[in-house]
Each structure stands twice: as structure tokens, then as C-alpha cells.
Amino acid sequence: MPKIVSYNVNGIKARLPRLIEYLDAEQPDIVCLQELKSSDDTFPEKEIRDAGYGAIWHGQKGFNGVAVLARGTNPVERQRGLDGDPDDTHSRYLEAEVEGLIVASIYLPNGNPVPGPKFDYKLAWFERLAERAEHVLAEEKPVVLAGDYNVIPNDDDVFSVKAMASDALMQPQSRAAYRALVSQGWTDSLRTRFPAGGVWTFWDYQAGAWQRDAGFRIDHLLLSPQAADRFVDAGVDKAYRGKEKASDHAPTWVRLK
DNA sequence: ATGCCTGGGTCCCCCAGA
Numbered sequence: 001m002p003k004i005v006s007y008n009v010n011g012i013k014a015r016l017p018r019l020i021e022y023l024d025a026e027q028p029d030i031v032c033l034q035e036l037k038s039s040d041d042t043f044p045e046k047e048i049r050d051a052g053y054g055a056i057w058h059g060q061k062g063f064n065g066v067a068v069l070a071r072g073t074n075p076v077e078r079q080r081g082l083d084g085d086p087d088d089t090h091s092r093y094l095e096a097e098v099e100g101l102i103v104a105s106i107y108l109p110n111g112n113p114v115p116g117p118k119f120d121y122k123l124a125w126f127e128r129l130a131e132r133a134e135h136v137l138a139e140e141k142p143v144v145l146a147g148d149y150n151v152i153p154n155d156d157d158v159f160s161v162k163a164m165a166s167d168a169l170m171q172p173q174s175r176a177a178y179r180a181l182v183s184q185g186w187t188d189s190l191r192t193r194f195p196a197g198g199v200w201t202f203w204d205y206q207a208g209a210w211q212r213d214a215g216f217r218i219d220h221l222l223l224s225p226q227a228a229d230r231f232v233d234a235g236v237d238k239a240y241r242g243k244e245k246a247s248d249h250a251p252t253w254v255r256l257k
Numbered sequence: 258a259t260g261c262c263t264g265g266g267t268c269c270c271c272c273a274g275a
Contacts, residue, residue, distance in 0.1 A: 010263075037265060037273095062264090110274060204261090207262085208261090248263080
């Protein structure tokens, strides 16, 4: 039963030992990575291949960057970047097919501070993503849209509504954009598995957030109806957030029949 | 009201993250 993971690594070079350890221990079938912070030519292809994974990646020097890994096979690229803005230079979207399953690795803009051009970019990018999602959904195939959406969908997805109230991740416009996307016909797999909320995928490095369990849920795996029919389980591999030199995100996953 | 960490780039300070 394939395990599909979304993992914002916050720098693949700094996180490589952690990532390889994760692949060896958990043997996920597909891994969508975000925030590679690596140009295409410095992506650690050999180390990932030696761990048993084929990979495609869409890198960028310094920040952003997404990849799709597949255990024992090579992902077949379908789409790199989103249509709708020829001036957009950010590497935030990579879509592939892996043995009949369509997966996208998504790194939505953070959008802080609010208001401002970065928040405008976030909302505009969200609209472009929704257009792509609608197109893919119409294919009526099993699809997983996996990534760091930088949206806290509900008040019970955050340790403190008050602490995050002015953040781009929780603005009504951000939530409305996420809701509109899901309403196309996608299933939020973590929400389905844990309808009462209280499940985090991110803990800030600052102010002892991990030690206080002050986190929130921003990494999401959305399922097309054909994927949702195969839903088995979903969760967060929280222990990996507590390890040495961890990312501030934990691997978040869904298992399908 | 602000900074708290962390990674990466040019490099010992700044940007970006969330």
C-alpha cells in the first residue's frame, strides 16, 4: 500500500543525512520535497539514487525548489511550473506520473508581510495553482497534490489563533483560496483522518516552539476522488522533527490502496 | 513592539522563511 509523503526539507544539502535516514527507515514510495534551496546542478542526485530512488527536480539557487522522488522507478515529468505568469521565476511546482498515479510537489508562497507584494503574489499564485488543479482533476485519475501550502486552514489547525492572527498563513483570503481549491472536489487527507484538528506539521525553530508543541498544520495532501477512493490512512512522522539538525517541517503522508 | 532560530548567499551581514 503505497505511502506518499510531503516533506519541506528546508535546504536539501543541510538535510541530506536526515532525508536518507528517513528514506531508509520508512521506505516511502513517493516523496514530494519542497524548499530544496539548491540549484539544479547541485541537487544530490547520486545520494538519492543510491538510496533506491529515482528523482526529478526543479531547483533554484538560494531558496524555493521542489522535487519528486519515487522508490525503485523514475518519475515521469508532466509539468514544471505553472502557467499564467511568464515573469514568475520561482521554482514552486513540479508534477509527475509514477506508475499511474499523478503527484504534484507544491511550495506555495509564504506571503508575509500582510499586506504587501508578497501577499499579493501568494494569492495570485494560488489562483494559478487552482487552474492547474482543475485541469488535472478533469482527467479523472488518481491524483495527490502534496506540498507546503503555507495555509492554516482552520482555527483548530494552530496552537494559538491569537499568536498567528496577523500572519499571512491565517488570513481570510488565504483560507478562502484554500477552501476554494478543496471545493473543486479534493479531499484533505489529514483533515479526513483527524477531523477534530490539533495535528501539526510545522514547529518554528524559534522561542522553543517544538518543546512547547506550538505548531500548526500547513503541509497538505489533497486527493482527487479517484485517489480518495483508495484512502487508507494519513499522518505526520512527527519524530523526525525532534531529531538533530531537523527541518522545521515534519514529513506528512497519506497511504493509498 | 520586537526578536527569538536556521539555511543560504556573499560572506561576518542580509534575505527568506513562517
